[in-house]
Every structure is written in structure tokens, then in C-alpha cells.
Amino acid sequence: MIFPIVRTAVVALRRDRVSLVLSFVVPIAFFSIFAVIFGGQHDSVSKIKVIVVDQDQSRASQKLVQGLVSDGSLIVSTKPAPTKDQPAPTNYTAVSAETAVKAGDVSVALIVPHGFGDHPFSFGGKSTTETGPSIELLNDASDMIAPQMVGGLLQKAAMTAMPEAMAEQGMKYTDQYIGGFTAEQRKLMQANLDRLREIESKQGKGANPASSALGGGLIAVHNRSVVGENKKNPMVSFYAAAIGVMFLLFTASGSAGALLDEAESGALDRVLSSRISMTGLLAGKLVFNILLAFTQLTVMFLWAWSIFKLDFFSHIPGFIVMGLCTAFAVAAFGMLLASICHTRAQLGALSTLAILVMSAIGGSMFPRFLMPEAMQKAGLWTINAWAIDGFTKVFWRDLPVSALWPQVAVLLAIGIVLFLIARRIARRWEYA
Amino acid sequence: MNASLTSDRLAAAGVLPLKVDSLVKRFGQVLGVDGISLKLRSGECFGLLGPNGAGKSTLIRAIAGRVIPDAGRIEVFGAAAGSATARAALGWVPQDLALYPRLTATENLRAFGSYYGLSGKNLDDAVAWSLDWAALQDRAGALTRNLSGGMKRRLNMAAGLIHQPRLVLMDEPTVGVDPQSRNRIFEMIEALRAKGMTIIYTTHYMEEAERLCDRIAIVDHGRIIALDTKDALVHAAFASRSQVLARLEGPEAQVNAWVTEHGGRLVEGTAQFTIEHPNEIAGLLDGATAAGLELVDLSLRRPNLESVFLQLTGRELRD
Numbered sequence: 001m002i003f004p005i006v007r008t009a010v011v012a013l014r015r016d017r018v019s020l021v022l023s024f025v026v027p028i029a030f031f032s033i034f035a036v037i038f039g040g041q042h043d044s045v046s047k048i049k050v051i052v053v054d055q056d057q058s059r060a061s062q063k064l065v066q067g068l069v070s071d072g073s074l075i076v077s078t079k080p081a082p083t084k085d086q087p088a089p090t091n092y093t094a095v096s097a098e099t100a101v102k103a104g105d106v107s108v109a110l111i112v113p114h115g116f117g118d119h120p121f122s123f124g125g126k127s128t129t130e131t132g133p134s135i136e137l138l139n140d141a142s143d144m145i146a147p148q149m150v151g152g153l154l155q156k157a158a159m160t161a162m163p164e165a166m167a168e169q170g171m172k173y174t175d176q177y178i179g180g181f182t183a184e185q186r187k188l189m190q191a192n193l194d195r196l197r198e199i200e201s202k203q204g205k206g207a208n209p210a211s212s213a214l215g216g217g218l219i220a221v222h223n224r225s226v227v228g229e230n231k232k233n234p235m236v237s238f239y240a241a242a243i244g245v246m247f248l249l250f251t252a253s254g255s256a257g258a259l260l261d262e263a264e265s266g267a268l269d270r271v272l273s274s275r276i277s278m279t280g281l282l283a284g285k286l287v288f289n290i291l292l293a294f295t296q297l298t299v300m301f302l303w304a305w306s307i308f309k310l311d312f313f314s315h316i317p318g319f320i321v322m323g324l325c326t327a328f329a330v331a332a333f334g335m336l337l338a339s340i341c342h343t344r345a346q347l348g349a350l351s352t353l354a355i356l357v358m359s360a361i362g363g364s365m366f367p368r369f370l371m372p373e374a375m376q377k378a379g380l381w382t383i384n385a386w387a388i389d390g391f392t393k394v395f396w397r398d399l400p401v402s403a404l405w406p407q408v409a410v411l412l413a414i415g416i417v418l419f420l421i422a423r424r425i426a427r428r429w430e431y432a
Numbered sequence: 433m434n435a436s437l438t439s440d441r442l443a444a445a446g447v448l449p450l451k452v453d454s455l456v457k458r459f460g461q462v463l464g465v466d467g468i469s470l471k472l473r474s475g476e477c478f479g480l481l482g483p484n485g486a487g488k489s490t491l492i493r494a495i496a497g498r499v500i501p502d503a504g505r506i507e508v509f510g511a512a513a514g515s516a517t518a519r520a521a522l523g524w525v526p527q528d529l530a531l532y533p534r535l536t537a538t539e540n541l542r543a544f545g546s547y548y549g550l551s552g553k554n555l556d557d558a559v560a561w562s563l564d565w566a567a568l569q570d571r572a573g574a575l576t577r578n579l580s581g582g583m584k585r586r587l588n589m590a591a592g593l594i595h596q597p598r599l600v601l602m603d604e605p606t607v608g609v610d611p612q613s614r615n616r617i618f619e620m621i622e623a624l625r626a627k628g629m630t631i632i633y634t635t636h637y638m639e640e641a642e643r644l645c646d647r648i649a650i651v652d653h654g655r656i657i658a659l660d661t662k663d664a665l666v667h668a669a670f671a672s673r674s675q676v677l678a679r680l681e682g683p684e685a686q687v688n689a690w691v692t693e694h695g696g697r698l699v700e701g702t703a704q705f706t707i708e709h710p711n712e713i714a715g716l717l718d719g720a721t722a723a724g725l726e727l728v729d730l731s732l733r734r735p736n737l738e739s740v741f742l743q744l745t746g747r748e749l750r751d
Contacts, residue, residue, distance in 0.1 A: 272498065
């Protein structure tokens with residue numbers, strides 16, 4: 001008696017394409033995406049982009065830079081990529097490197113200061129009068145991983161790329177502190193060891209290495225956040241945009257699905273037999289969905305402001321620009337999905353699949369800067385990535401509205417193209 | 433309502449409310465409409481009577497501009513179907529409940545009124561007239577999805593007429609409603625007729641066509657197989673003859689033999705015969721007795737549109 005029930009259920013499932021997609025395609029798609037992000041697939045480990053400014057230009061500093069360049073975990077730039085306007089760009093300066101970090105072009109910049117080559121090693125974080133100036137590590141506070149990795153790789157580079165400098169300075173220190181190993185010298189050595197132990201002990205009791213000097217290594221590094229150092233709640237703006245855009249997509253596709261209800265009930269036929277044309281109808285739906293999405297975003301950000309202290313009211317112009325462009329792209333995306341599908345059930349399955357995939361690779365679930373480079377590039381095909389980048393520029397980097405033009409241009413282009421495709425597909429509703 | 437005056441002026445100018453010429457529409461291999469031609473007179477109620485799938489709704493949708501014909505031409509008050517002029521002159525009551533279920537009755541009427549370009553006082557007046565015409569004033573603020581089936585049907589009709597069209601297309605407006613609501617709908621249509629609106633009414637209920645329509649086209653397999661007034665159609669098919677309906681009990685083979693011998697046909701267990709004079713009934717009954725059949729029920733009736741359809745197609749209207 002059980003077998004006929006199982007057989008009936010199997011036949012019913014086989015003919016329910018929506019359930020099949022939700023049962024098999026969505027989990028596989030998600031598994032694959034997160035496996036790529038977190039699974040550390042070969043040749044796809046995320047490399048960190050670093051700008052290096054060598055102000056010293058000494059033999060030691062050049063060796064250090066070479067060591068960093070040859071490290072497979074870093075993409076080191078000393079000058080911007082050539083463009084049509086600037087076919088032969090000059091090297092980064094401390095100022096232009098800081099600007100690049102603020103703009104989000106790279107996560108970290110290293111400034112090797114003048115005089116570094118005279119005393120490249122700190123041997124445990126002595127004062128600059130004794131060891132020379134520290135390397136400055138400029139970072140974006142939203143990326144907590146990159147500065148730590150670059151700091152470690154910097155020490156590694158010092159160990160592997162600067163043996164001469166290390167030996168030279170070692171001898172210098174030996175001569176300076178130890179000399180001929182007399183009783184006096186031994187006493188001095190012991191005093192220095194004690195001092196190192198004392199520093200180590202202090203660092204172990206709550207000193208924050210990321211906030212100032214990465215003093216425990218061979219090279220003294222001063223870590224400075226150039227973006228977000230004054231933010232009260234650094235990741236709130238990111239998640240307000242990231243989660244907001246994902247749910248905007250769901251709302252837009254659901255709202256655009258009203259078109260399918262109207263087609264099914266015959267209301268669409270009746271509307272199209274009046275003075276309303278299909279273009280007028282779709283445009284009306286688009287405007288409604290834009291307003292709905294923008295309102296949804298506004299509520300989201302106001303909530304973030306009231307509860308999580310997001311600095312909303314200082315960024316109104318940028319929010320309006322990004323909000324409207326995002327709402328337009330999202331609304332057009334919803335219209336496209338609705339025009340492709342024939343039933344609400346189809347729309348539910350397709351939108352779930354498309355939106356979750358877009359959100360996963362577009363950075364709504366996991367910051368894109370932590371993803372492998374290939375995934376970061378793939379994310380550029382999603383609305384989420386461009387919207388999140390734009391909102392990050394506004395709320396995190398405090399960039400002016402004019403700096404939003406790439407995101408605005410792409411989102412508007414996405415919206416226009418998707419709407420035109422939706423209009424083309426909607427011809428099936430126009431006439432039989 | 434100025435439909436009558438406008439239609440009269442156009443009629444005087446020789447412009448017909450509707451002219452369909454050799455219309456053909458295919459859906460893949462299926463011929464939905466097969467060369468239909470017809471002309472409507474101003475102010476008449478024109479019935480399209482036929483079974484489900486005969487092509488009535490396709491013809492209506494083509495007139496409404498929602499189906500592009502493969503061949504032929506449709507003119508609505510002289511304008512091509514689907515043109516802005518034609519759409520403004522037409523009111524379409526589709527077979528489906530083409531309404532917004534989450535809107536109230538008033539909101540639905542206002543929405544469709546605005547789609548036809550009404551605004552301000554014109555829209556207010558049109559909504560008030562529609563609610564009154566459909567007897568929905570008491571439920572004006574009720575959500576459409578909460579209305580009864582009959583009320584939804586009436587609202588569906590009102591939404592199609594909100595802009596006071598000169599030609600109304602009604603595609604089976606009484607489908608799925610109870611007899612009481614059906615009578616209310618008939619009264620609404622008769623009110624429109626009294627105002628001089630030209631109406632096309634599709635149905636597969638011959639009683640509705642008989643009650644409401646001046647002329648009736650019988651449609652089958654995408655073609656008009658007869659077109660005239662009800663009386664003329666019956667007369668053309670039966671002249672002065674009547675129909676005898678008899679139910680008998682007995683072996684099936686003998687019943688069939690008896691029906692065939694007397695030139696009748698069996699429809700759902702009832703034998704049907706056409707006779708010129710009532711005294712022919714005696715001959716039929718004698719034959720039945722001789723065949724060993726027992727008479728259960730016998731009736732004599734004037735042929736109706738269903739009889740005409742059966743006569744012309746060999747099938748029942750409900751098939």
C-alpha cells in the first residue's frame with residue numbers, strides 16, 4: 001500500500017518543476033558558490049592588493065619592496081595602471097596612496113619612509129631615535145584581515161629579502177651593545193634582553209598591535225586606518241546596503257509578479273483594451289516598483305540610523321542618488337523576471353534562485369573584498385555589488401556624489417537594458 | 433448616457449457599429465475563426481450562440497483588438513479594431529473576472545475609468561452611474577474578493593462600461609452565477625438596450641440568446657452556420673413543424689430501430705422526432721407498441737434555438 005503513494009508523490013514531484021528547482025538546483029548552486037568562496041580552491045585564493053611607496057629608495061628599502069613584489073599572496077603596485085590620459089604614470093606618493101585606500105582601490109598601502117635604510121630593523125620595537133622611522137601601513141578599517149596579513153608578510157619579506165641588511169645591522173648592534181663580551185657587555189646584553197621581555201609582556205596585556213605599532217617584528221610598522229577610523233559602527237552601513245539590496249530584489253520581483261496575476265485574471269487584457277499601451281503599463285509598474293524599493297531602502301537606513309547610529313543625515317544627497325539608481329535597477333530586474341515567467345510559481349522559483357545567487361556573489365551575504373579575485377570579478381555582473389559599492393562610497397568612505405558616477409552609470413545601464421528586454425518579452429501579452 | 437444619440441448620428445452617416453469581413457484566426461493547426469463576416473445595426477443586441485470552443489471568444493477578442501487576425505478586417509464605427517478610436521468606442525466585458533481583487537468595488541471602477549481617460553467629475557459621475565446600474569451601491573466599499581459571485585459578475589460588467597461605450601462586447605457574462613443573479617444581469621442588459629447601446633452577447637445558453645438578442649448568429653467550428661432573428665432561424669430549420677420528445681423503456685437495439693424507422697434521433701436517451709401535424713404522434717406510438725417498447729414520457733414542443741443547432745450540426749449546444 002505504501003508503494004502506490006510513493007509512486008504518486010514521485011510522479012507529482014517530477015511534473016512540479018518549481019519544486020524540482022528549489023529541491024536540487026538552488027542547494028547545488030549555493031553549495032558551489034560558498035565552496036568557491038570559502039573552500040580555498042586552487043589558484044583562486046584571494047590576493048591582497050597593496051600599494052607600496054618607497055620614499056627612502058635605499059638598497060634596504062628596494063630589497064624589501066622586491067621581497068613584497070615576489071610574494072604570491074600580494075598584488076603590489078608602485079604606480080597606477082597606465083591610462084589613455086596618463087600613459088606613463090608616476091609613482092604613488094604618500095598622499096596618492098592614502099587617497100587610493102580611501103577610495104577603496106586597495107585595502108592597504110605601505111609607506112617606506114626616508115631614513116628607513118639606515119636602521120631597517122627594530123629588533124623588538126625600540127624607539128625611532130635608535131632604530132629609524134617605522135613603515136606606515138595605511139588601511140581601511142572595514143577590512144580587518146588585509147592589514148594583519150600584509151603586516152605578517154612584511155616581516156616575512158624582511159627575513160627573506162634583506163639578509164645583508166639584517167646581518168649588517170646585527171653586527172652594528174653587536175658592536176654597539178656587546179662589543180668584546182666583557183662582563184660589562186654581558187650585563188648590558190642581559191639588560192637588553194630584560195627590556196625585550198618587558199615589551200613582550202606589555203604587548204601581551206592588552207596592547208592593540210593593530211592600532212599603532214606592529215612592534216613585535218623585525219621591522220617597526222605603524223598601522224593607521226585612513227577610512228572609518230571615526231565611525232561609530234563600522235559595518236552597519238555595509239550591511240544596511242547589502243541586506244537592503246537583497247530584500248529589495250525579492251520585493252521587486254514579488255511586486256512585479258502582480259503582472260502575472262493580472263494576466264491570469266484577464267485584468268491585463270482588459271487594461272490593454274483601454275487607452276493604456278503595454279509600454280505605458282510596464283512604465284507605470286516600473287515607477288511604482290522604483291518608489292516601493294526606494295521607500296524600502298529609506299526605512300532600512302532610517303532604522304540603521306535610529307538603532308545602530310548610522311550617520312544617515314550627513315549623507316542624504318549620496319543616499320538619494322544611490323537609492324534611486326539601485327531602486328531603478330532592482331525594479332527593472334523584477335519586471336524582467338515577471339515577463340520571463342508564466343506563473344507565480346515559476347517566478348517564485350526563478351527569483352529565489354537568481355536573487356540568492358546574485359546576493360551571494362554580489363556581496364550581500366559576505367563582503368566581496370574577502371572573496372577570491374575571480375568571485376570578486378563575477379560579482380561585478382550583479383546589481384548587489386554595484387549598489388553596495390556605491391553605498392559604501394557614500395556612508396563608509398564619505399566620498400562626494402560625483403565619485404558615484406561609475407556605480408550610477410552601471411546601475412542605470414542595467415536598469416535600462418533589463419527594462420527594454422522585459423518590454424520585448426512582454427510582447428507575448430500584447431496580442432494573441 | 434449619450435450612446436444612442438451618437439450611434440444614431442453615425443448610423444445616419446452610414447457608419448456601422450461593427451463590420452467584420454472574412455475574419456480568419458489560427459492557433460497553430462487549430463482554426464479558431466474560419467472566415468466569419470457580419471454587420472451590426474445600430475442599437476441592436478446581437479447574439480453569438482455556440483458551444484464552448486466554437487470561436488465566439490476569439491471573435492470577441494479580435495473585435496476588442498486583443499487578437500490579431502490572420503486574415504480579414506474588423507471595423508468599429510469605421511475604425512480598425514485595436515485603434516485608439518475603436519478602443520474608446522468599445523466596452524469589453526470579458527468572460528473572466530478581470531478585476532483587482534484587493535481593491536474595493538469603487539476603486540476598481542475608478543481604476544478602469546481612469547484607464548479610459550476619465551477624470552474629475554466625469555469619473556465620479558461614471559462611478560456613481562456604474563454602481564447604481566450594477567446595484568452595488570451598498571457594497572461600494574467592500575473588497576472585490578469578498579463580494580459574492582453574482583456581485584463580482586456585475587462589477588465585471590460595470591468595469592467594462594464605465595466609460596459609456598457605444599458598442600459593448602459581452603463574453604458569456606452569466607457564467608457561473610445563480611439564477612437570481614442571472615436575472616439581475618438580464619435586467620442590466622435590458623437597461624443598456626433601452627439606452628440604445630449596441631451589444632454583442634456571446635452565450636451557449638439558448639434561453640439567454642432568445643430573451644436578449646434581436647438577431648442571433650449560430651457559431652460552430654469557427655464559422656457562422658446561421659444568422660437571423662430567433663423566429664426566422666427556427667422557421668428556416670423547421671418551418672411549421674413541431675418536435676416530439678419521447679422516452680421509452682426497452683432493449684436498446686429495438687429503441688434504435690424504432691427511432692431510425694420513424695426518421696428521428698436519440699439524444700441522451702430521448703427520442704426526438706419532427707412532425708408536421710400532431711396526429712402523426714399516434715403513428716409513432718403504434719410503432720413503439722409494435723416494437724415492444726414501453727412509453728415512459730411524451731411531450732410536444734415548438735422547436736427552439738437548441739433544436740435549430742441540433743438540426744444544423746447534429747450535436748447539442750451543450751456538447
